[in-house]
Amino acid sequence: MSRANTSNLEPAPPSRGHKKRERTRRGLIDAAVRLFARKEVGEIALLDVAHEAEVASGTIYNYFRSRDEVVEAVGLAMADEFSEAIAQHSVGVDSGARRIAIGVRMFILRAINDPDWASAVVRVVHFDQAMRSKIANYVLTDLRAGKDEGVLTYEHEAIALDLLVSCTLGAMRSAVEGRSVDEHDMLVAEMILKALGATATRARKLARHELPGQPTL
Amino acid sequence: MSRANTSNLEPAPPSRGHKKRERTRRGLIDAAVRLFARKEVGEIALLDVAHEAEVASGTIYNYFRSRDEVVEAVGLAMADEFSEAIAQHSVGVDSGARRIAIGVRMFILRAINDPDWASAVVRVVHFDQAMRSKIANYVLTDLRAGKDEGVLTYEHEAIALDLLVSCTLGAMRSAVEGRSVDEHDMLVAEMILKALGATATRARKLARHELPGQPTL
Amino acid sequence: MSRANTSNLEPAPPSRGHKKRERTRRGLIDAAVRLFARKEVGEIALLDVAHEAEVASGTIYNYFRSRDEVVEAVGLAMADEFSEAIAQHSVGVDSGARRIAIGVRMFILRAINDPDWASAVVRVVHFDQAMRSKIANYVLTDLRAGKDEGVLTYEHEAIALDLLVSCTLGAMRSAVEGRSVDEHDMLVAEMILKALGATATRARKLARHELPGQPTL
Amino acid sequence: MSRANTSNLEPAPPSRGHKKRERTRRGLIDAAVRLFARKEVGEIALLDVAHEAEVASGTIYNYFRSRDEVVEAVGLAMADEFSEAIAQHSVGVDSGARRIAIGVRMFILRAINDPDWASAVVRVVHFDQAMRSKIANYVLTDLRAGKDEGVLTYEHEAIALDLLVSCTLGAMRSAVEGRSVDEHDMLVAEMILKALGATATRARKLARHELPGQPTL
DNA sequence: CATGAATGAGACTTCATTCAT
DNA sequence: TATGAATGAAGTCTCATTCAT
Numbered sequence: 001m002s003r004a005n006t007s008n009l010e011p012a013p014p015s016r017g018h019k020k021r022e023r024t025r026r027g028l029i030d031a032a033v034r035l036f037a038r039k040e041v042g043e044i045a046l047l048d049v050a051h052e053a054e055v056a057s058g059t060i061y062n063y064f065r066s067r068d069e070v071v072e073a074v075g076l077a078m079a080d081e082f083s084e085a086i087a088q089h090s091v092g093v094d095s096g097a098r099r100i101a102i103g104v105r106m107f108i109l110r111a112i113n114d115p116d117w118a119s120a121v122v123r124v125v126h127f128d129q130a131m132r133s134k135i136a137n138y139v140l141t142d143l144r145a146g147k148d149e150g151v152l153t154y155e156h157e158a159i160a161l162d163l164l165v166s167c168t169l170g171a172m173r174s175a176v177e178g179r180s181v182d183e184h185d186m187l188v189a190e191m192i193l194k195a196l197g198a199t200a201t202r203a204r205k206l207a208r209h210e211l212p213g214q215p216t217l
Numbered sequence: 218m219s220r221a222n223t224s225n226l227e228p229a230p231p232s233r234g235h236k237k238r239e240r241t242r243r244g245l246i247d248a249a250v251r252l253f254a255r256k257e258v259g260e261i262a263l264l265d266v267a268h269e270a271e272v273a274s275g276t277i278y279n280y281f282r283s284r285d286e287v288v289e290a291v292g293l294a295m296a297d298e299f300s301e302a303i304a305q306h307s308v309g310v311d312s313g314a315r316r317i318a319i320g321v322r323m324f325i326l327r328a329i330n331d332p333d334w335a336s337a338v339v340r341v342v343h344f345d346q347a348m349r350s351k352i353a354n355y356v357l358t359d360l361r362a363g364k365d366e367g368v369l370t371y372e373h374e375a376i377a378l379d380l381l382v383s384c385t386l387g388a389m390r391s392a393v394e395g396r397s398v399d400e401h402d403m404l405v406a407e408m409i410l411k412a413l414g415a416t417a418t419r420a421r422k423l424a425r426h427e428l429p430g431q432p433t434l
Numbered sequence: 435m436s437r438a439n440t441s442n443l444e445p446a447p448p449s450r451g452h453k454k455r456e457r458t459r460r461g462l463i464d465a466a467v468r469l470f471a472r473k474e475v476g477e478i479a480l481l482d483v484a485h486e487a488e489v490a491s492g493t494i495y496n497y498f499r500s501r502d503e504v505v506e507a508v509g510l511a512m513a514d515e516f517s518e519a520i521a522q523h524s525v526g527v528d529s530g531a532r533r534i535a536i537g538v539r540m541f542i543l544r545a546i547n548d549p550d551w552a553s554a555v556v557r558v559v560h561f562d563q564a565m566r567s568k569i570a571n572y573v574l575t576d577l578r579a580g581k582d583e584g585v586l587t588y589e590h591e592a593i594a595l596d597l598l599v600s601c602t603l604g605a606m607r608s609a610v611e612g613r614s615v616d617e618h619d620m621l622v623a624e625m626i627l628k629a630l631g632a633t634a635t636r637a638r639k640l641a642r643h644e645l646p647g648q649p650t651l
Numbered sequence: 652m653s654r655a656n657t658s659n660l661e662p663a664p665p666s667r668g669h670k671k672r673e674r675t676r677r678g679l680i681d682a683a684v685r686l687f688a689r690k691e692v693g694e695i696a697l698l699d700v701a702h703e704a705e706v707a708s709g710t711i712y713n714y715f716r717s718r719d720e721v722v723e724a725v726g727l728a729m730a731d732e733f734s735e736a737i738a739q740h741s742v743g744v745d746s747g748a749r750r751i752a753i754g755v756r757m758f759i760l761r762a763i764n765d766p767d768w769a770s771a772v773v774r775v776v777h778f779d780q781a782m783r784s785k786i787a788n789y790v791l792t793d794l795r796a797g798k799d800e801g802v803l804t805y806e807h808e809a810i811a812l813d814l815l816v817s818c819t820l821g822a823m824r825s826a827v828e829g830r831s832v833d834e835h836d837m838l839v840a841e842m843i844l845k846a847l848g849a850t851a852t853r854a855r856k857l858a859r860h861e862l863p864g865q866p867t868l
Numbered sequence: 869c870a871t872g873a874a875t876g877a878g879a880c881t882t883c884a885t886t887c888a889t
Numbered sequence: 890t891a892t893g894a895a896t897g898a899a900g901t902c903t904c905a906t907t908c909a910t
Binding site: 237241274279 | 870873
């Protein structure tokens with residue numbers, strides 16, 4: 001909490017050479033993410049990734065053993081970013097239902113502001129089962145909290161989770177396809193909350209509550 | 218026979234030779250659909266399609282000009298099947314909200330009973346924007362009817378549509394991944410109806426109403 | 435016996451298409467053998483094989499699943515040729531010792547006359563353990579016969595076999611490297627027979643006995 | 652130090668820094684030899700050599716100009732070791748025939764005790780013509796001595812040499828492949844001596860004569 | 869029309885070699 | 890000198906597409 005950003009991998013000594021190495025690796029993954037915004041996972045050639053990252057084709061193999069490992073790393077990176085983003089939302093908000101509302105809205109807002117990112121997310125989530133369950137894990141806590149608070153009254157946890165994630169992703173896809181509407185984030189959040197058993201009034205109120213500080217993410 | 222007939226759809230008169238031609242074409246598409254159940258669209262080799270359809274690889278090019286045309290044809294075929302399936306549900310049901318409940322439930326039930334089909338649907342819908350709007354069209358009518366009946370009270374049509382489709386597909390994906398639960402169809406339908414603005418009581422009732430006759434689809 | 439050349443693989447119906455297929459396959463293997471004469475097994479690129487066989491690179495994969503399978507097929511083909519060659523020698527010769535003498539001499543003579551072939555043989559035998567034992571099998575019979583006849587008196591069969599094969603191959607390598615001498619075949623055969631326990635006189639006589647008819651092989 | 656010293660062998664005065672240099676170079680060659688025990692020459696990657704020698708890949712190029720130079724150096728190193736080994740055998744033995752018997756046996760025994768070494772030898776000898784003639788040189792003296800002594804009576808020197816080397820290597824390969832038998836060394840030596848013209852009795856006696864002191868090599 | 873052999877572009881991957889640190 | 894990241898040529902393999910039969 002005092003010192004932020006301790007990367008969650010590599011407990012190796014952060015010697016000098018490691019910095020460049022990490023930068024290149026990051027560059028590769030970022031390049032891949034940018035490409036995922038435009039093409040299906042399976043259609044991306046590593047040569048394109050290399051080109052996008054401005055390295056030679058062989059360089060990729062200094063960091064990943066195979067194409068699959070690249071894809072996996074991209075999934076992991078996005079999932080990590082996800083967790084951080086979600087964690088950010090929760091800071092200082094103690095209601096599960098509200099955290100859900102905030103999360104849904106912020107993901108949709110970000111999708112509207114950064115359709116490339118959203119496109120990549122939609123594709124990776126479709127492609128990568130591991131990422132789906134990773135997301136589920138993060139959401140689960142809030143869902144349960146919302147129920148404990150008596151705001152949400154869904155019957156089956158797994159289904160509620162599915163619905164929450166599916167709808168948010170669906171809205172993100174809408175954004176990607178340029179079909180976002182005014183107050184899209186609030187409207188979707190409200191509907192989801194109602195689906196999860198919140199009363200109409202409460203759903204509306206939760207969905208329209210002011211968002212916390214920085215529109216980071 | 219007299220005039221070289223290169224119609225790109227099938228408005229041709231069903232002369233004698235055309236029967237077999239159509240059968241082979243259909244066989245190819247069905248084979249492709251079966252493969253979509255297991256692999257991502259981009260990962261399917263035409264050679265596999267040919268093998269699955271029990272024809273030689275070259276034969277495909279007597280029916281399609283290119284790989285893309287095959288994929289497109291598969292999308293069209295599935296969309297057509299969809300239309301029919303959805304139309305079937307509506308037969309003899311005059312409430313929009315009920316038609317929605319029935320539609321959601323039957324798609325989920327079918328996904329549970331036929332995960333291969335569901336898998337193909339999920340993939341094609343993800344892949345093919347045209348299919349998404351085609352589905353939307355079919356649902357739209359019911360959605361409006363539901364609103365006119367006063368049962369549904371959603372604010373924004375496009376978003377409601379998105380949610381309805383996203384959630385149903387999400388549930389189908391659950392089925393594909395073996396995560397379906399008891400009464401999955403009813404539970405999801407109920408939540409969707411609530412999201413669309415139905416009262417909790419009504420949503421529950423609609424979702425648990427007996428399904429019409431043959432579980433064809 | 436009445437009808438010669440029944441290929442030992444593919445009991446498939448010898449339809450028309452199969453002929454061409456078999457011809458291409460043969461062409462590929464022959465091309466590979468020609469290259470083995472010049473380069474080490476591991477240094478041969480399939481592209482070179484394709485070029486030598488005058489087909490496109492991809493064609494190879496219509497016949498072999500991988501590079502290793504190509505190499506294996508070459509080994510098998512050479513081993514088959516070997517067996518036939520050795521069998522030819524034995525025709526009409528009823529003494530094991532004499533058959534050995536004939537075999538050794540003919541292999542050396544062929545090596546002298548066709549150094550490319552010999553070079554390929556030396557390399558493949560070095561590379562391919564399977565081929566070594568295959569050769570051993572063919573020789574074993576003659577060795578035993580020679581012992582039963584009382585001409586050979588070696589103590590340990592496996593070692594005798596080893597020596598026989600090693601020396602013949604060594605002489606073939608000499609031929610490849612242009613170090614063959616006058617009466618090379620007889621001299622080597624004589625020494626081998628002595629090593630195997632034949633008396634000096636008998637070894638000499640056996641080694642210098644006239645060779646049977648056609649210098650085929 | 653004053654004059655840039657780029658001698659390509661090692662005639663340089665053993666100044667201080669040169670000790671370590673030579674050690675590293677030696678380490679690289681030894682590493683390569685160890686790898687030759689397991690893989691064909693052409694299949695060894697310099698990266699593996701570097702790893703085996705526990706240096707970075709780039710370091711190799713401080714000692715060798717190219718991959719080929721590494722391979723060549725390995726050949727030279729093994730040949731040198733050979734020379735020494737063979738020389739050791741001859742110490743204090745004044746009969747050529749006996750020196751041959753001893754040499755053959757010790758090489759086979761070492762192959763049995765150190766199959767990795769034998770494997771490397773077999774491969775390098777197969778690969779490197781220079782090594783073959785180097786070996787030949789060492790053996791030649793003994794062969795001639797054996798003839799002068801009246802024990803060996805071969806007709807053609809080069810062929811005798813070939814046979815001697817081929818058979819010994821063949822036996823070493825047997826050892827590598829785990830096919831060595833009891834008294835392998837004696838049996839092979841005996842057969843070789845007979846091939847070279849020794850009488851059966853003498854061959855046996857020579858082959859079974861006690862070996863000199865240290866089984867170094 | 870059906871077949872399947874042939875094609876060749878393009879993807880993945882390895883590895884000898886260079887070079888900045 | 891040692892290091893190891895970066896490079897890019899070259900090799901293996903796949904697959905959409907063509908075409909003679």
